Amino acid sequence: MSSSAPLAGLTLDELRDRLVALGEPPYRAKQIFQAVQQRGVLDPREMTTLPLELRERLAEEISPATELVEVQTSEDGTTKFLFGLHDGKRIESVLIPEDGRNTICVSSQVGCPIRCVFCASGVEGLIRNLDVAEIAEQVLRVRAHLGERPSHIVMMGMGEPLLNIENVIAAIRLWTDKDGLGFSPRRITVSTAGTPSKVDRLAESGLGVHIAISLHAPDDETRARLVPGSPGGRTRALVEAGARYARKTGRDVTVEYVLMAGENDAPEHADALAALTAGRHIHVNLIPLNPVSHRPDLKAPSGLAATGFLRRLQQQGVSATLRTQRGEDIAAACGQLALERALED
Numbered sequence: 374m375s376s377s378a379p380l381a382g383l384t385l386d387e388l389r390d391r392l393v394a395l396g397e398p399p400y401r402a403k404q405i406f407q408a409v410q411q412r413g414v415l416d417p418r419e420m421t422t423l424p425l426e427l428r429e430r431l432a433e434e435i436s437p438a439t440e441l442v443e444v445q446t447s448e449d450g451t452t453k454f455l456f457g458l459h460d461g462k463r464i465e466s467v468l469i470p471e472d473g474r475n476t477i478c479v480s481s482q483v484g485c486p487i488r489c490v491f492c493a494s495g496v497e498g499l500i501r502n503l504d505v506a507e508i509a510e511q512v513l514r515v516r517a518h519l520g521e522r523p524s525h526i527v528m529m530g531m532g533e534p535l536l537n538i539e540n541v542i543a544a545i546r547l548w549t550d551k552d553g554l555g556f557s558p559r560r561i562t563v564s565t566a567g568t569p570s571k572v573d574r575l576a577e578s579g580l581g582v583h584i585a586i587s588l589h590a591p592d593d594e595t596r597a598r599l600v601p602g603s604p605g606g607r608t609r610a611l612v613e614a615g616a617r618y619a620r621k622t623g624r625d626v627t628v629e630y631v632l633m634a635g636e637n638d639a640p641e642h643a644d645a646l647a648a649l650t651a652g653r654h655i656h657v658n659l660i661p662l663n664p665v666s667h668r669p670d671l672k673a674p675s676g677l678a679a680t681g682f683l684r685r686l687q688q689q690g691v692s693a694t695l696r697t698q699r700g701e702d703i704a705a706a707c708g709q710l711a712l713e714r715a716l717e718d
């Protein structure tokens with residue numbers, strides 16, 4: 374831990390060590406931790422429970438990891454938060470109010486190496502991993518902006534969370550800390566296009582979060598075309614890792630499948646997907662493609678075709694639903710972040 378590491382990335386123990394090193398009493402650590410992690414107060418000058426001198430000292434030494442640059446709200450209430458990072462890079466989070474929930478969609482990397490054909494985040498490849506504070510602060514800043522805690526967290530923003538797994542796990546430990554936001558792991562979803570061994574690593578972490586596997590194809594050939602940045606030949610292994618995760622955690626796993634006309638929406642695709650997922654504590658979430666400007670050739674199937682695909686899965690014993698998209702007018706559908714802004718800059 375560097376002496377100027379942002380507060381939002383520190384555990385209570387790390388913060389205590391840091392304060393002791395500064396010659397401060399250890400009990401201050403909890404006051405600071407709670408201000409940061411519970412209320413999203415990231416500027417030490419605003420930590421009114423601390424003596425003025427300590428506030429100033431901390432403010433001089435420590436800067437937050439992120440700066441809130443812009444907030445944009447779409448007609449359906451979806452709100453996009455744009456953050457600046459210390460190296461000038463940008464990331465985004467989205468807040469999606471729906472069915473009495475307030476879900477925040479969080480980024481884990483700048484850019485993404487997976488390059489799903491339909492996804493804006495992967496167009497420029499991976500730029501870098503986010504550190505713990507950069508991940509954690511997205512939720513804290515949105516919490517401060519809202520005046521209350523979001524109800525759910527999904528790691529479906531920019532990036533592939535399992536390729537930055539240790540920082541993602543550390544951020545989740547902060548969000549679930551009872552002296553922090555006190556999030557239930559059941560209300561946190563890690564979404565991954567996947568590496569089976571990393572899914573196992575997440576199971577071993579004991580966090581008990583929900584996982585979503587971005588499959589998008591039921592066989593290796595189709596998947597290599599639609600998810601080119603993911604190592605090939607692992608479609609089945611990925612679903613099996615998901616099934617192991619479900620067994621180990623006792624929690625159903627979601628498989629996400631973006632439906633694209635003529636790409637992965639044929640009856641044979643539905644049958645192959647059913648063969649992979651039925652009877653394994655896997656729920657399939659079908660998502661009609663939200664059009665993206667970099668691939669105008671890709672189209673969502675008709676409503677009838679999408680419903681037909683859904684029925685075909687259900688008839689084969691698969692638990693499945695068809696999702697509707699949100700935030701399209703500000704390109705803030707979860708998982709579609711940041712490219713447009715990056716191109717404007």
Ligand code: SAH
Pocket residue numbers: 485487491492493528529530531532533534564565566567585586587588629630631660661662663664665706707708709
């Ligand atoms: N790398 C992780 C996290 C990114 S979220 C992962 O792949 O899971 C990826 C999800 O965003 C996809 O599964 C899909 O649900 C959604 N998504 C991204 N672009 C989309 C688009 N153009 N239309 C519909 N859904 C999209």
